[in-house]
Amino acid sequence: MTINRRQALTKIIGISTAAAGATLMGTSAFAATDADGNYKLELGDKLKYVPLDAMATAKLAYETGGGCMHQVFHSIIAMLAASDSVDAANFATIPTALAGYGWAGIVGQGTVCGNVNATGMLVNILDDINGQNSAVIGAAFRYYENTELPLSSDAFVAGIGSTAEKTTDEVVTSSVANSILCHSSISNWSKASGKMFSEKGERCKRLSASIAFHLVELLNRAHGGEDLSLLPEAKPSAEAQACQSCHGVSETMGSAASVKADMECTTCHTGHFN
Known part of the structure; x- marks a missing residue:
């Protein structure tokens, strides 16, 4: 029986894991690799970023x-x-x-x-x-x-x-x-x-x-x-944060609706007093 390079790599990985313990497979490199060594991104997979130009x-x-x-x-x-x-x-x-x-x-x-x-x-x-x-x-x-x-x-x-x-x-x-x-x-x-x-x-x-x-x-x-x-710049604007003080995620002011948003509010909503 002959095996290709991908199959050989898969077998080597399997042998290494069995010998050294499953903790060695903690990286994402083979998180969704099938038996033939083909990778397919699956829900929850996380891939390593490196600095780019x-x-x-x-x-x-x-x-x-x-x-x-x-x-x-x-x-x-x-x-x-x-x-x-x-x-x-x-x-x-x-x-x-x-x-x-x-x-x-x-x-x-x-x-x-x-x-x-x-x-x-x-x-x-x-x-x-x-x-x-x-x-x-x-x-x-x-x-x-x-x-x-x-x-x-x-x-x-x-x-x-x-x-x-x-x-x-x-x-x-x-x-x-x-x-x-x-x-x-x-x-x-x-x-x-x-x-x-x-x-x-x-x-x-x-x-x-x-x-x-x-x-x-x-x-x-x-x-x-x-x-x-x-x-x-990583935070909502002062105006948006002011809106969130009443329209909170877990608590609201009076009958105010509960809202989850960090985007600009006043672009579309002009406020309650004008």
Whole structure:
């Protein structure tokens, strides 16, 4: 009987585990490896992150098609698949095309932006990064809401392979989304730039590159041991925190509804007294 390399590896792993004890299988490297040595990501699997080059990831996101969610998710997964992570080969098996549904706020519905959708999808499958995974998501979401995007400095534009002419002619200006919704993000940019939704191509490609860049920066900082939860940008705004004081998760003020949300409130809700 002959066996291939994958089968041989599986047998070696099995022998090693039997000899040394199941505790040696604590890493995620073979968490969902079948008898033939084929890995398939399963619910609850966590893969090891290693620091990436933020600009190289942003450039890949800019060059990748398939809409904003696919651009961000694919670029970071592809970079991790080519990295020295112990789970590099496992990252390579993830079908990033699944993220293609997230364009224009989930198949054109204008709801949650694909950039932040991809952020959650990615961080959810990463192994614990010094206890900072939730802070990474919070900081990335608040950054998307409150920052003038896309990034358009000369260095960033050159780094992703775009041009100053495209900044002037197609992006025109950056804008603040004030929300994690595609609808708000595009509407505010359209108002600021005078461009139509149908003309968003370069702007949205750069927005995905911008989010990929910042997300990698956050992940790298978390990996380096920085406590991102202490950053102001990782927390809801003062206005949102004020809303939470009445609309709590476990307790509320009087007849106020119980709400779980860290996103900006006043973008859609103007308050009770005006």
